[in-house]
Amino acid sequence: MMRGYVVQLWLVLLVLVLGVEAFPWTELHLPPEHIAIFFNNNPTVAEECRKSSSCPYKMHLDRAACWGYEDGCTAEHSYSQPSCPGDAKGWVQTKQEQISTFIEQGDFGYIKTQRNQLQVYCQPEGEEDSSLECTDHLQFCRGKNIYIDFRPLKHRKEIVHYHMDVLEMGQIGGHCRLNKELLGKNAVLISPLQSWGPEMRFFTEQEEPVQPGRKMCDRWVNTPTFIMKLDATVNMYHHFCDFFNLYTSQHLNNSHESAFSRNTQILIWETLPYRSNFGVVFDAFTKTPVWTLNHVAGERVCFKDVVFPLLPRMIFGLYYNTPIIWGCEKSGLFHAFSRHILHRLGVAGRSQGDGTIHITLLSRNTEFRRVLNEAQLIKALRSDKKFIVRKAEYSHRMDFRQQLRQDQWTDVFIGMHGAGLTHLLFLPDWAVIFELYNCFDPNCYKDLARLRGIKYITWENSTLLKPEDEGKHPDGGAHEKFTNYEFDVDEFMRLVRVGAEHVRKHRGWQNLHHHLPPSHHHQEL
Template sequence: MMYLILTNIKVDTKDGHPSILEHDNLILKLKTYEDRIQQLTKKNAKPDEESIVKTKSDSDQNNLSVSDHEQVYWSKVGVDEHTKNCDSDFGFSLIDRWRKAKTEVCSSTTDSTIHCHKILQTGHSGTDNFCYVKNMILDVNKAEKPYLSGSMFSSCKKESSWNSNEYQLYLANLMSNVQTDTKKKQTKTLTGRTFFIERDGHANVFHSFTDIVNLFMAVLIHSKGSEVSDMKNNRIIILDSHDNGPFYDVWKLFGEVYRVEEFKKEYADQVIQFEDAVFGIPGGSNFLWKDVWIPNKCYESTILKAFVRFVMSEWKISEHKRRLPNEPIRILFSVRKHKNVQAKIGRRIMNEEELIKLLNEKLTTVSTDNKIPVQVTAIDLGTIGFKEQIEKVRQADIFVGMHGAGMTHVLWMHDESVVVELFPKGWHSSGMRNISKWLGRVYLSWQNVHDKNVADAEHLWTHVEEEEFLQVMKAASQIVQSFHLGSGVDHQNLKFVPK
């Protein structure tokens, strides 16, 4: 399958498939992208009414635009298997796989049905699944956390496929609690999509974003178009008992968010019919977990890039302002603190202050002894609001910190940035390396190999070797500077040279 990705597009839909794409002065009327490719490549084929290419500035509708020629070119050249497989695992082809996996597990006896989407993701030992209930009834007074036992009804008849769907994690509990072959009279109908979600956690940024990215994917799978409004007009019911947590506002970007107790209070004594109820994809099924212990070979995730763009756009976070060649390199040093001094932090840098001083005083280029102007900001990101965390990370040229969930902030870094991840002795993980690569960030790492630098019995508290750290940061700074070569930089003296 081929995807044409354009910026500033408007998409009209018919039966859930793109039918009109508008980009500046170009309008392509399509049934599907594949149909368009086939029609363009057929010899002597006459364009039909549904596939004609029009340009507002060109009355000759038979002339192909640059975009059309690009489609024809790629259809002839083809895409290599590695790229196709990567898109199938981390790109919009994964969305397509979920869509096509739709199976009816409970057929309608009146007006309610249940469909599930089951796929086997690459490298997973079992299948992953999520389900969609049309016109589900919820008796609000009976709804109890976490899985609404005894309160959910669907007037449908179970098919044989019901038992073969291998419902994983909390989905198994939700599906077992839906009472079928039951007609219950509703007192109120809620239109639109409602997602029922049990979070993997509330405080760990990595675990939290496996859930949130899954919601983003589920909305895409069920959207009938690509408009931003499709992403926002949802209802989310949180089933777990965790606190709201620092990322609760991110959930609100998708629509109204309720805890079960809040929903019960607002709709007390009601029997609600949900037009579209979706039992979401569990966080443990998310592709961010894929190859978390080994380097993944894929170089891009269009889903992840789209998700980052969605969050940035909804929160109106300013784009990174490209630094001028003579401006300091902005280094954000993520420190790990704890309000309770008696509590133990898992992975910790024991000489943070010395490293920060080292960067300010001795950071030079790799190839010369010239001092690099740097601006070092050391911060425990957990002490500020999440939107502010994103804003700070977005403006950094280099993001450095000890391996941990906080390094998930590589999601928000700008395109000409470098990630530096530090590891304790004997600890290996490729999760942040993979995310960095999928988003096009430059990734560097350092690992302690010296017993003398281990400060605890678990080998997690680490004195970072200063000279080794300095060399890694020199390399990171050199990479940042390299983005400006050819822009008027006197690389020997590191100053702006007017052209």
């Protein structure tokens, strides 16, 4: 007994002498170019690193760097460095107006606008009270000590999916002073994926404090929680709108050192079991299995810290409904998202080139938008020895991390209009996305490529492609998305070479090959 006491006392003295690392450095897990910004946003952690003997990030201290939404962040030090080489159309008069509009529409300026909109909807009156803050129209909310009553879900027979009647009056609230007028004025966008209005309109003041051990809490969730309403999880374009807005919401919530922590809980606002080939991306945001409403049905749940993030179908929101001013490209926010996801999922970029252009052609095995002469196009590509060609068939049978690894070895990505082109988000900065044919939807992937900051090309001469038929929309009438196509080989190769020339001239690709050894060998991947 005495010996155990002595050992414990010795450990206490050792801790007092050596000190304890208050910040878990192994948990930081950010891309190297993001760490200096993290320190500048968290000066207390930066000071801990400065004093710590075990902090591995000292080289990132004292660097002038910011995201772009912080007070005092100058264009010189901002992560965002948009490019606006084209003339602006519309109401803007100057180049500076053009750049600032692009930043506000689809870059970190959007987050700055949202941060400025945050208002207190439910005011705490004591340190342990609840609180609720939201942006205009309840598009983003965050709260402390929030109560939600999920008991009625236990007896609900239909599947909850895009439903707006999950809660009723009194089933969500907190022990705080509610600004009912402000809430009523902003609870107007009553739509499944546009705002949290369908839920927050029922927020009420609770008589009992929302605290651990209270009878009102069947379950107390101490882990910071993100409650999400998702778009279509089988479709890469739509599901990545969810992930992108979750990442953006972490920035919007960036008032604490743990804003980008993976010690979180994700709760999906539906009772459908969550299944998606892209589900591995949640590993970038949480260490724990994702919950659905089935995990909390029948319980009164109290959340210590909860975030209701930006949603995928907001009016003038990010990604899906983003308006983009003419002539601009290269959003720092989209670039940061790409780097963050790749880093968190352990997908390394190319460290050295091999002197050739790597081409990935995305093959479709769907009923529509197949390339009828695909074999002929691939043969033509492989006849050019300056290219390394990969035919890719991305499906649920291929691990998504492996798909992302292949993206890092792609200089020109080719594919028909479809969700698979969303891989452009994770291509190298010098890459080209070649949308073979946009099927009368010209702006979808062109705009996404502009936001990501990579070169976009598409078919230019409609007389040099042959549709199989006029295509028939399920609701009737001809539609270009519902047929298959044959492409002129010579014109195809001309456009590919245009893309390849862009890659060769890009400084990023050139830097990759700067230290190329005198002789090298490659093989088709």
